Amino acid sequence: MRIGMVGLGKMGGNMAERLRRGGHEVVGYDRDPSISDVGTLKELVDRLEAPRAVWVMVPAGEPTRATVAELGELLDRDDVIIDGGNSHYVDDQRHAGELGAKGVGFVDVGVSGGVWGLENGYALMAGGDAAHIQRLMPVFETLKPEGPDGFVHAGAVGAGHFAKMVHNGIEYGMMQAFAEGWELLEAADVVTDVAGAFKSWRHGTVIRSWLLDLLVRALEDDPELTQLRGYAQDSGEGRWTVQAAVDHAVPLPVITAALYARFASRQEDSPAMKMVAALRQQFGGHAVTSATSGEGAAPPPGGAA
Known part of the structure; x- marks a missing residue:
């Protein structure tokens, strides 16, 4: 599937590469233009097909809050934002409420694996609506390690980052x-x-x-x-x-x-x-x-x- 990746640092960049190796098309955005596929978040959204999925891998706190807010203005109903950073679960619940009023979905994913995840896979702990999780399973299956373990739908929004x-x-x-x-x-x-x-x-x-x-x-x-x-x-x-x-x-x-x-x-x-x-x-x-x-x-x- 085609997915947007915001933040191409040591985690986001490796995750984007693992997805590409798995056959997905990734459109990446980073503040560093030398590693970015597009110049703005709007260009990233325009490059994706509806219903869109955008994975955010930027530092927790204000950088994530600002990114989610900007994406929320650019995305349409039935699109979904995935926060894979180390955000506080309380922020997840607030984001889901704000985006839900516009019909945009939100999924939080705790990601573990560090710099070794590109080769070994990432342990993923997801929180969100079951329909959103199911839609994103091809991405989760590619990112997680091979075998039956390494992924859990932990519960509703916030559960992934809480885990x-x-x-x-x-x-x-x-x-x-x-x-x-x-x-x-x-x-x-x-x-x-x-x-x-x-x-x-x-x-x-x-x-x-x-x-x-x-x-x-x-x-x-x-x-x-x-x-x-x-x-x-x-x-x-x-x-x-x-x-x-x-x-x-x-x-x-x-x-x-x-x-x-x-x-x-x-x-x-x-x-x-x-x-x-x-x-x-x-x-x-x-x-x-x-x-x-x-x-x-x-x-x-x-x-x-």
Whole structure:
């Protein structure tokens, strides 16, 4: 099918490429004219056939809100907007209400896969009307990994980003546990091959995982993590997860502690935060802070610039 893609950065660009490899026609728009197929959102809409589908992959918050609002003025009844960024689920519900009054559909999709998604596929968590989801299934089938898993219609509008929000909160806790274990092994002077210990856990143990694989990769690249400063940003979804837990009176001690640990990383050069920073760079191509210059270091090979 033909689909518009707004935002061709490290995620949106790779997703557009995976769709093209899967036989879809993608019309892409980005503020960078060197990678954009059209010059404006209006040109993008004009290049699509009704009923249109436009996937938005721009930063959460005001950039997404402004993009959705502009598209809402350009699209017609029965067209649909897909927000695949890391938006707050409350924004999704507001967008759906505003667009619905004009007959334009809205679907929210939590997307996980980072810079590796182009080759491995993306885990997709969708929220929206069943008819809209069904119409977009050819796109979802192409983007997700091969096999039966990797996609869920999580519920009504907002459910996709809510599920992704919780996913990222769990991710915070898992990364923090690995990082603290690494710090203890390094500090104890009992284990002389710390990297080898982690590598030995990759098969046959209950903590084997893709994150563990990425941790081993990070240690192979920089065994003592001397090239990183112990500073880790948070995407905002960890905060939203903790706030949702407060709203629903659900205790989240591990995820909350992991979020606070990231806050603490901004006050001192935490050894554990070096590992969190390294993992974020490995799986998502996120910029990291150099230990020497304080400048943002480049992502790993295969990551986005």
